[in-house]
Amino acid sequence: MMKHILIVDDQAEIRDSLETYLKQHAFQVTQADGGKEMRSVLAAEQIDLVLLDVMMPDEDGLTLCKYLLEIQGPPVIMLTAMDDATDCVVGLEMGADDYITKPFIPRVLLARIKAVLRRQQPETKTTEIQKESDTAYHFDIWRLDKQQRQLIRNDDLIVPLSSSDFYLLEVFLAHPQQVLSRDQILNLTKGRDAFPFDRSIDNQISRLRKKIEVDPQHPSLIKTVWGDGYMFTGKNSK
Numbered sequence: 001m002m003k004h005i006l007i008v009d010d011q012a013e014i015r016d017s018l019e020t021y022l023k024q025h026a027f028q029v030t031q032a033d034g035g036k037e038m039r040s041v042l043a044a045e046q047i048d049l050v051l052l053d054v055m056m057p058d059e060d061g062l063t064l065c066k067y068l069l070e071i072q073g074p075p076v077i078m079l080t081a082m083d084d085a086t087d088c089v090v091g092l093e094m095g096a097d098d099y100i101t102k103p104f105i106p107r108v109l110l111a112r113i114k115a116v117l118r119r120q121q122p123e124t125k126t127t128e129i130q131k132e133s134d135t136a137y138h139f140d141i142w143r144l145d146k147q148q149r150q151l152i153r154n155d156d157l158i159v160p161l162s163s164s165d166f167y168l169l170e171v172f173l174a175h176p177q178q179v180l181s182r183d184q185i186l187n188l189t190k191g192r193d194a195f196p197f198d199r200s201i202d203n204q205i206s207r208l209r210k211k212i213e214v215d216p217q218h219p220s221l222i223k224t225v226w227g228d229g230y231m232f233t234g235k236n237s238k
Contacts, residue, residue: 003117004028004046008038008064009053009079018051021106022113035059035067047074049117051109052096054080069095069202072227075116077109092217095202119218137173140221142212144169151211159211164189164204169212172222172232181229205230 005027007015012033019029030045032038034056041047050068054061065076078092078099092099097116100109137144143152149166151159161169167189171180180188182201209216223231 002026002028003048004030005049005051005113006030006032006038006041006045006047006074007051008032008034008056008061009051010034010056011053014053014079018106018109022110025110027113035064038064042071042073049074049113050076051113052076052078054078065096072229074226075119077112077116079104139173140212144173146170161211165208165211168204168208172230176232179225179228179231184229 005022007018007029009015009018009031010033015031015033019031022029030041030047032041035058038050050073052061052064052068056064061078061080065078068074068076075097076095078096079102080099081102097119098112100112135145135147137146141154143154144150145152149161149163151161151165151169153159168185171185171188175188185201205222206216209219209222213219213221221233223233225231
């Protein structure tokens, strides 16, 4: 099925040239000149990825990136002038999937788009989770000691876990291959005492990914399921 790309940029010539190029590579493309039009398109169309300019006159790209994360919208690649790269690092921390600086080589942008879209596909490979009674879990290269609340790598490196890290990881390990919404995660952990705001769950997951993922920017263990929540791609084997 043809993937649908939404280009959000206030410069018509950039939108037009990108649309022409992406259509040549079998993408469906829709344009928006800012946040208002972007919201209208998202309400009416199924969008697979948003190309989002940082510098726009009304709502800037960082504001719109935050909005897309809040509504659990499609993945985002931010487009920025070379001098605005710092803003894109902020965008990545807010949930953007990638960024590319202007001027860019079209085939490089195309490769980035394809890479982000691939990461949204369901994983067929699963990580085996072995449970040692009620005291520990083994998964990937890790062992979670529930009694000591320690995360131990297979080379015996101990990674410290905060209480919220521990509760969150334990929830994922106890519910492998299940899509968990933010509300479910709140209920399964310590509730509002552990995560007082829904958005803090996303921040905590980002921090947990940095501890257990080989490449936190391209997570393979804790996957984002756009529009629904998160899923730990493991298979429980007791």
